[in-house]
Amino acid sequence: MPKIPILVIAGPTASGKSALAIEMAQCFNGEIVSADSMQIYRGLDIGTAKVTAEEQAQAVHHLIDLIPMTASFSVADFVKAADEAILAIHQKGKLPIVTGGTGFYVKALLGLQNLDFQASNPEEVALLEKKSLDELVQSLKAGPQSDFIATVDLNNKQRVIRALQIQKYGLKNSASRPEYQSLVLAPDWPRQALYDRINARVELMFDQGIEKEAQQLYQAGGLSLQAGKAIGYKEFYPYFEGQGDLASVKAAIQQDSRRYAKRQLTYWRHQIPGLEWLPADQIQTELPERVSNWQKALG
Known part of the structure; x- marks a missing residue:
């Protein structure tokens, strides 16, 4: 299967990623996939700088308002959901545009981080989090046993919950994931x-x-x-x-x-090879040209 082209607009908080992604979606017939670990939560709009209803009307957005604020969501959950959204966008003949400030999400999505990707049910996770650690450990020990259970920190509630989900849904080899041809760009602001x-x-x-x-x-x-x-x-x-x-x-x-x-800037610069920084005061003109040239090169 040929690699799926995706545009990634990266960068730190408050750097203008969302507005740039909307502009690129309008220019290049795209849809946006959020890579923000907080915008997945329903009801947390202001503090996460979530795109407004008006902004969402300007371009289709995915992976926003997925789960209640009481639920947990792992990087594996993100990659699974993002892969599905990107494939659906690509199959419609549109350009998937990934944007958000959670660098670890982007790194994992691009296959730069070795992870075991397990299925997970956010609603089930929310119910599990209401149980005591002792109840969760007992459930884990009562279920089907496998080698990985011996490695679980039984004093860590989140890891026990993750183990219960793996126990139920199993592991999915990351090799079965789609491959991406990515262009990763970010606005470069003076500090x-x-x-x-x-x-x-x-x-x-x-x-x-x-x-x-x-x-x-x-x-x-x-x-x-x-x-x-x-x-x-x-x-x-x-x-x-x-x-x-x-x-x-x-x-x-x-x-x-x-x-x-500051931490985000360090992460983007050292963990995402190939990321191109465009001067923020010139990005309105340089970004469309850079994306257009990339698409032409892809054929």
Whole structure:
């Protein structure tokens, strides 16, 4: 089977990936696949900078609002869902455009990370997370035994849940996955300009009412949830417990977001070979030309 061409728009938080992806989808008859580990959660819209309904009307988006905020979602779950979405887009004769800031998702999708990809049911995972660790371990030991169970950390609830899903659904060899011909591009912002964009985004989130989302997540489980550990939400928890004020929460989110962007930049530059950085002040003209030339080269 020939390789499927995919365009990947990478980069750190607040670098303008979503807008660029929509523009490319309109220019090149594409559909967008989100590679964001937080935008998969329903109800977490403001703090994840999720594309709005109006933006989604401008281009078809996949892998957004997949699961409840109380559920877990692994990189293997992402790759399975992304493979399916990309294949469906390709079969319609459209260009799959992958965009998001979760570098590990992109790395795994492009086959740059060796992983065992197991089937997983998000709704089942959400129910398993409500059980105690002892109950989960007993269920695991009562099920079909295989060599991998001996390697499971029985003191780690998330790993026991993952083992239960593997036990039920089995492992799928990554060799059966589609192969991709990828073009990976990212906007290159001067560091201070990027930090200014991050600070402004956080200001906007407060104006839009992020506190309400954070309160819902806190009441649903907070730090005990996978989603509850996300920047933009976890900084509110001390405030909800009577510590600090909203000004300190905002400052903490801005600082944590800037630090996260710095880590993202390091990851993209060292873990994704072939990624091309385009100057942010020229990307509006350079990106369409670069994508067009790539498509011509593919024939």
